[in-house]
Amino acid sequence: MRSTHLAYCRSELDDGEIAAVEDALRAGWLTSGPQVTAFEAAFAARARIAHAVALNSCTAALHVALAAFDVGPGDEVVMPSLTFAAGAQCAMELGARPVFADVDPQTLSVTRDTIAAVTTRRTKAIVTMPYAGRPLGIAEIAAFARERSIRVLEDAAHGCGMLDDGTWAGTHSDAAAYSFYATKNLTTAEGGMLLTRDAALAERARRLALHGMSKDAWRRYEAGGTWRYDVSEPGFKYNMPDPLAALGVAGLARLDARQTRRAELAARYGERITAIRGLRLPAPPARTADRHAWCMYAVLVDERELRISRDELIDALAARKIGTSVHYIPTHRFTAYRGLERAPLPNTEQLAASVVSLPLYPAMQDRDVDDVLDALEFIALPRVHAVG
Numbered sequence: 001m002r003s004t005h006l007a008y009c010r011s012e013l014d015d016g017e018i019a020a021v022e023d024a025l026r027a028g029w030l031t032s033g034p035q036v037t038a039f040e041a042a043f044a045a046r047a048r049i050a051h052a053v054a055l056n057s058c059t060a061a062l063h064v065a066l067a068a069f070d071v072g073p074g075d076e077v078v079m080p081s082l083t084f085a086a087g088a089q090c091a092m093e094l095g096a097r098p099v100f101a102d103v104d105p106q107t108l109s110v111t112r113d114t115i116a117a118v119t120t121r122r123t124k125a126i127v128t129m130p131y132a133g134r135p136l137g138i139a140e141i142a143a144f145a146r147e148r149s150i151r152v153l154e155d156a157a158h159g160c161g162m163l164d165d166g167t168w169a170g171t172h173s174d175a176a177a178y179s180f181y182a183t184k185n186l187t188t189a190e191g192g193m194l195l196t197r198d199a200a201l202a203e204r205a206r207r208l209a210l211h212g213m214s215k216d217a218w219r220r221y222e223a224g225g226t227w228r229y230d231v232s233e234p235g236f237k238y239n240m241p242d243p244l245a246a247l248g249v250a251g252l253a254r255l256d257a258r259q260t261r262r263a264e265l266a267a268r269y270g271e272r273i274t275a276i277r278g279l280r281l282p283a284p285p286a287r288t289a290d291r292h293a294w295c296m297y298a299v300l301v302d303e304r305e306l307r308i309s310r311d312e313l314i315d316a317l318a319a320r321k322i323g324t325s326v327h328y329i330p331t332h333r334f335t336a337y338r339g340l341e342r343a344p345l346p347n348t349e350q351l352a353a354s355v356v357s358l359p360l361y362p363a364m365q366d367r368d369v370d371d372v373l374d375a376l377e378f379i380a381l382p383r384v385h386a387v388g
C-alpha cells in the first residue's frame, strides 16, 4: 500500500509558466490587456476558429453566450443533468428553463436522440457537454439544431485538447465555452474562453463580459486612447486579468506534451482495468479523427459483480490512500433545481450511482497509476474468493 496519499488532482506548473506570470505581474498592467489579446489570438489559432473571447471562467462564457443568443424568459435550454450545474444556473439567471436530456450509458454524454426527446417549440438553445473530453459527435447534433433554428453551445470545460472528428469544440456549433479551472487540461487557475466562428456573437459576448461597455480599459488608457465610452446594454464583469492570460499563453505551448502524458496514463489504466470484473469503462471515441482529451478518467462500477457499491469502493480506495471524485451529482438532484419539471432520466440516475473518477493528471508517475490499479485489484479480489 502507498505510504503517501495520492491526491485526486494536483496542478503542476513549470518554471517557464511561473516566469511568464511574474513578467506579467511586473509589466505595469494587471487587468485585461496585451496578454489577454495574445492568449485569445494563440487559442483561436490553435483551434482554427476565428474568434476567441477570454473570460474569468467557463461559467462566464456559458452565461455571456446564452445571453448573446437572447435566451430569456419563456425559453427552454436543453442540457444534460449529468454535468456541472453551471449551465442550468446560467439558463435560470437569464429567466429561461433548463430542460434535462438523458445521456448515453456508454458515452455519458447527450446524443441527438436524447436531445430530440425533450426538444419543444420553446427550445432556444442546446448545451452539450463531451463528458471527460470524449468527443460526442457534435456535427449531428448541430445539424439537428440548425434545421430547427436552435442555437448550440458546447460546454467544452473538459474539451481542451479534444478533437471531434478532427475539429475543436466551437467548429460545428454556434460557440464553445472552455474552462481553465485549476483541474483542467489547460489552466489559468480560474478562467475560460468563448470560441466562435460568428464575429457578431463574439463582439456581443465581449461587450456583455465587460458591463456592456464599448471599450475596455486597455483601449481607453493606451497611447492615443480616449476616456470616452458607451454602455450599450447591461452586462456582467467577467474579463480575464493579464497575469492569468500570460499563464494561459505559456500553458498552451505545453498543452500537447501534457495531452500526450494524459493519454499514456489513461492507456496504462485501461490495460488492467478491463480485466477487473465489476468495473467497466465508458466507450472510447468513435471516429478515426476523434481525439479524447482525457480531462478525467471515469470508471463505472457494477455493484453486483464487484459485490460492493460505488460509495464503498470510494471508501476502500481512500483507506488505501487513493483520492477519487464523482462526476457528477446530477443537477436535477440539487435543492436549487429539484423543483424543475422534467422527464425521467434513467441512464443519468444509473450512471450517477455507479461512476467514479480516478486520479489523472500529467504530474502523476506511472507508479501512481499502478498503485491505483493494485488497490482496485486488491479490493476486487475478495469477491473472487467469495464466489470461487
Ligand SMILES: Cc1ncc(COP(=O)(O)O)c(C=O)c1O
Pocket: 056, 057, 058, 059, 060, 083, 084, 086, 087, 129, 155, 157, 158, 178, 179, 180, 181, 191, 192
Ligand atoms: C462540465 C463543466 N462545465 C462547467 C464548468 C465550470 O467551469 P468554471 O469553473 O471555469 O466556471 C465545469 C467546472 O469544473 C465543468 O466541469
